[in-house]
Amino acid sequence: MGGLLRSELFRLSKRPMPWIMLTILTALVLLLYGIQWVQIETQPARETVGLRQDVRPVEVPGFAIGGFLSLFGTVMAIVLGASAVGTEFGWGTIRALLPRARGRVPLLLAKMVAVALVLAAMVSLVSLLALGLSAIVTGRVGVDGGTDAGFAADFVAAVARVFYTMLPYAAVAFLVALLTRSNAAGITIGIVFLPAEGILLELIALVDALEWVPEAFLSENVEAVNTASDDEAREGLPGAWRAAAVLLAWIVGALALALAVFRRRDVTSG
């Protein structure tokens, strides 16, 4: 599988799409801290007390990573997951690539691992950028960073958590793109699923007998994992380990189904 993974990473590194996504995320983080800095600098100090707290490095894990990056990064994860397999059918390259692979399972596994690695790199880079910008803004406005000896571990844990919570969405988009042989379908269904899930689950939860349903889906569990270190924010959410297990079941389930379908599918077109 090593050669296939190298090939996947090589192609992803040459493809404009991941770089565009990274540029967009970078621009959004710059915008986020830039706007806050301008606000702090231009408004009376008493009106920016909250902002001065939010921009501190100690808030980066909860504010920039757990909140901002979790939302926008998940959209990127869906695009990445869907396009990893959907474009192969769209361009017809699956017919050229598949005979080169020593099996269908290694090919699909290589794609999944490549998506996860690129996603991990992207989340790490943007998180470090957010931390850097936070440190700069904090230094400029003269606020204490609020970090202590345990901050590095908190930061790494937040990056790992947000990366982990993106994986189920990437896996679902990957599966949809494979089932439909379409990049666009994978992205569209994945992105629609993101807000629609929350709305639908709120409606379902109105029925007493179905109160358990939201806990089996993604949004509540994602929130539970992302707020694992914030007892206040976790109120009413499932336990973090339980939530992580549910997300793992989604990841494994989606990928296992993708493998099962792909192993039996005739590649007649695309």
Place this chain on the structure above:
Amino acid sequence: MATTLPDTASVSTGLDGHVQPAGGFGGADGRPTPGEAVLRTRGLTKRFGAITAVEGLDLEVRAGEVFGFLGPNGAGKSTTVGMVLGLIAPTSGTVELFGRPLGADRSVVARRVGAIIETPAFYPYLSGRDNLRALAMAAGGVPDGTVDRLLAQVGLTERAGGKYKTYSLGMKQRLGIASTLLTDPGLVILDEPTNGLDPAGQREIRAIIPRLAREGRAVLLASHLLNEVEHVCDRVVIVRRGRMVESGSVAALVRRGEHIEVGLAAAELAPGAEVLRGLPFVERVDIDEAARTLRVGAPAERGAELNRALAGQGLFAGTIAPRRSSLEDIFLELTEGSTPGEQAIAGAGRGRRRWRRGRAAA
């Protein structure tokens, strides 16, 4: 019930670092010896629901030959190629590559078979060189320098750094051929390799194909362009609706269509046919009243004997002309009227044949 496609791998690394398939076949360098069967199918069948795309197909492709796989559009050629490459699971039958069943070892396809299926498909955002590099990485074990050497061989060195999406169709086809040779395969499968090419591009590709066979590879050329096949293939199989309708060497097939056209006065056609039917070397005599011609199934060199026999009965031929059928004539005879798509092709062929007949009569 759906069939699980082969997914096992068994490879070993050779002294030169190349990955070699487990188990031996052919010469010491892993290349098959000339004449050895590198691809063999037995009773190969594929059904898509109620539609039978390929039925009971037996093929044998040998090292050192260009094997033509002919059929109209929709005859099952690409489906067969898909089954050979493991892209499509056969409903029944077997595929053997280099003496081993396909299901036993997928690395045989990855390492020893190079193929272009229908139109070449590459990543549009990558250059030609990077496309080959990506495929070489996926296959594994491709020595450094191979990509540039192959680009030079197909005349793409100058444009190797250009994005694939900017390539002309001819350049795409040439890149496709280069990609089939990445792993120095023993079997090269080319499915409609000159599709969409201008005459110069077609000639270029036609020059490359026999060279591949001379290098000891087996080449399976799937095509419906009969002129192309007649020029480059040693043996052919003709399929119609997924079934084999004819096979043999190109020379033998063309010879089978040999005949002599004898021009006589209208009143002499019937008695002339009677005379010629009595000759021992004449297989058949057809009367074409419109053209005032007898079509005589006989070797081309026996025209003088026909003339003598007719003259002996007081019948004097205006013209005696040996004719050879092209592979196209034979193909159309065997396949016309198959499917709507096939009929369209056959119709076009009939028009061409009428034109040729007219020209011959003139």
